[in-house]
Amino acid sequence: MKNFTKELIDELASKLLIGLNEEENKMVLNEFNEIDHNMNLINDIADIANIKPMTHPIELNEIVLRDDDEIEELKQEEVLQNAGEKNMVSVIIPKVVKE
Amino acid sequence: MKSEILTIQQNIKSGKISKEQILKNAKESAMKNQEKCNSFVTLIDADLNLLEGPLSGIPYTLKDNFSTKGILTTASSNTLKNYVPVYNATIYEKLIAAGATLIGKNTMDEFGLGATGTTAHTGLVHNPWNTSKQTSGSSAGSAACVAAGVVPFSIGSDTGDSIRKPAAYCGIVGYKPTYGMISRYGLFPFASSLDHVGILTRTVLDAAIVAENIKGQDPKDMTSWDSSSINLIEELEKKDTKTKKLFYIKELIDINNYTNPSDSLKETLKIFKNTIQKCKELNMEVDEISFDKALLKVIHSTYTCISSAEATSNLSNLTGILFGPRKQSDDITSMIIKHRTEGFSPLIKRRLIIGSYVLQKENQEKYFINAQRVRNLIVQKMNELFQQYDALILPCSEKGAKDFDENSLDCEMLDVLENHMAIGNFGGFPSITIPNGFVNKLPIGINLTSKVKDDANLLKIAQKLEEALGFAGQIAGGNDK
Numbered sequence: 301m302k303n304f305t306k307e308l309i310d311e312l313a314s315k316l317l318i319g320l321n322e323e324e325n326k327m328v329l330n331e332f333n334e335i336d337h338n339m340n341l342i343n344d345i346a347d348i349a350n351i352k353p354m355t356h357p358i359e360l361n362e363i364v365l366r367d368d369d370e371i372e373e374l375k376q377e378e379v380l381q382n383a384g385e386k387n388m389v390s391v392i393i394p395k396v397v398k399e
Numbered sequence: 400m401k402s403e404i405l406t407i408q409q410n411i412k413s414g415k416i417s418k419e420q421i422l423k424n425a426k427e428s429a430m431k432n433q434e435k436c437n438s439f440v441t442l443i444d445a446d447l448n449l450l451e452g453p454l455s456g457i458p459y460t461l462k463d464n465f466s467t468k469g470i471l472t473t474a475s476s477n478t479l480k481n482y483v484p485v486y487n488a489t490i491y492e493k494l495i496a497a498g499a500t501l502i503g504k505n506t507m508d509e510f511g512l513g514a515t516g517t518t519a520h521t522g523l524v525h526n527p528w529n530t531s532k533q534t535s536g537s538s539a540g541s542a543a544c545v546a547a548g549v550v551p552f553s554i555g556s557d558t559g560d561s562i563r564k565p566a567a568y569c570g571i572v573g574y575k576p577t578y579g580m581i582s583r584y585g586l587f588p589f590a591s592s593l594d595h596v597g598i599l600t601r602t603v604l605d606a607a608i609v610a611e612n613i614k615g616q617d618p619k620d621m622t623s624w625d626s627s628s629i630n631l632i633e634e635l636e637k638k639d640t641k642t643k644k645l646f647y648i649k650e651l652i653d654i655n656n657y658t659n660p661s662d663s664l665k666e667t668l669k670i671f672k673n674t675i676q677k678c679k680e681l682n683m684e685v686d687e688i689s690f691d692k693a694l695l696k697v698i699h700s701t702y703t704c705i706s707s708a709e710a711t712s713n714l715s716n717l718t719g720i721l722f723g724p725r726k727q728s729d730d731i732t733s734m735i736i737k738h739r740t741e742g743f744s745p746l747i748k749r750r751l752i753i754g755s756y757v758l759q760k761e762n763q764e765k766y767f768i769n770a771q772r773v774r775n776l777i778v779q780k781m782n783e784l785f786q787q788y789d790a791l792i793l794p795c796s797e798k799g800a801k802d803f804d805e806n807s808l809d810c811e812m813l814d815v816l817e818n819h820m821a822i823g824n825f826g827g828f829p830s831i832t833i834p835n836g837f838v839n840k841l842p843i844g845i846n847l848t849s850k851v852k853d854d855a856n857l858l859k860i861a862q863k864l865e866e867a868l869g870f871a872g873q874i875a876g877g878n879d880k
Contacts, residue, residue: 309752312752312755312756312759313748313751313752313755315755316711316715316739316751316752316754316755317732317735317736317739318736318739318740318743318748318751318752319736319737319739319740320740320748323745324745324748324749327745327749328748328749328752335703335753336756338699338700338703339700339703339704339753339757339766339770340765340766341696341697341700342697342700342701342704342766342769342770342773343765343769344693344697345693345694345697345769345772345773345776346693348769348772348773349772351772351773351775351776352772352775353768353771353772353774353775354771354772354774354775354778354825355592355771356592356622357578357592357593357778357824357825357826357827357851358577358578358579358622358624358827358851360621360622366618374485374486375485378485379485381483381485382481382482382483382485382721382722382723383720383721383722383725384719384720384724384725385725391720391721393720393731393734394728394729394730394731394734396730396731
């Protein structure tokens, strides 16, 4: 059995820019050994290393390229309507390069 | 052949009822259903516009993860609680063109990452057959409102069994066509290699009618393919005298493989065997096939690894900067962390942490890549079987709908029985659930899965069986509604 820690769970979450409170961390930590054990069953399958990984359910034999026609585009003001802060053409965010 | 859609259309044509009245009734029924089951995030309050087309006058609903321009679309998540899309999903455009009228957006498990109907930001979805029970998920509200007779169809999405399991728990039909038959453009992605668009109805013919109206190659979805040579409705209506060959997996039907089997499981398996007998009476051949137990036991883990890993990538655009409720902070990273920390529910965080774990450099080969290899093995095995057989037939679950606090499975084979429908997503196989009776007064379903692009044949088998079983069109609370 592996020794999963509160710190590891926090680290895995923080890599996805997610924070966990004590309760959430405890919930995941408590069942992580079982989750890991179950996922590890995959490695019991014989000759697994020789199988090709399947990334997509059906073969795409033909990639359809669209004709080089003008397509309908979204209007800039519509695209910006869901942004919290914006001016006419841009989304406003805090200054990234600090002085 | 039973069809709610054709019945409505005949009633309109004969003057029994007007289109306006049908839509008014659906709207009222949706409001009642909302009070009872919490099936909706949004009820369309504007005047119900009547559109022209082959589905004119037919009301329907969409799961709340389909983009609808100008209509709130939340994926049942606090991270999108104020999001109003600026473009339409292809299926929504097609249904507008077909004349159908959208009356609401359905509650779901947050972003589709759940199988209980309990993780929406607007609360639990209740089963219309018994409101103290789950609907299952993630297309929870879609299943609840179709089962209650609010609308004849709803559009859902299915990544592991998210249409077919709630359909089983709610006593209706849930159809997931072959991967790529219906465009995913405008569906909020969860795990792109497993995500399918599908349909919830009360009859197989209705599933075919809706699929026929929304399928087709879409330049906006490069994984969609040209299905114009397949006409699902015409194929269903054609007389077919060919003997259909079905198989079921012995390990899942043998009660001796279950530790302490419940009375409900015994009853489910008894009903399944009766259904197999009915198949034989319908001139179908049914064989019992032994499937590698080691492979069966890793279906759930394979699904967990692949779907969680893909979800971490697909959900990375949820920052609260370009859309979604913005959090205030002095720096952009803190803004994003606050948005995601406060926006995601604990259960979605759990799944994303699993995704993060299997994608770590030291784990990637061992978990994520090996899961993709197992996926290949399972699909290869199924394709071998589909060379001899028309379809796989199995129960959808141990029993009917679960209690809200019931989740743990203490038996390995039960875990397989509850999760085997993910095979349909691994291979992109067409798969359909139809009602198969009741256990403890709760509906149960039976699932049929076929080879890729054999949808017409699958629907024929399902329709034939539906007719023999006699549950087509059933409504929770009675058909007198």
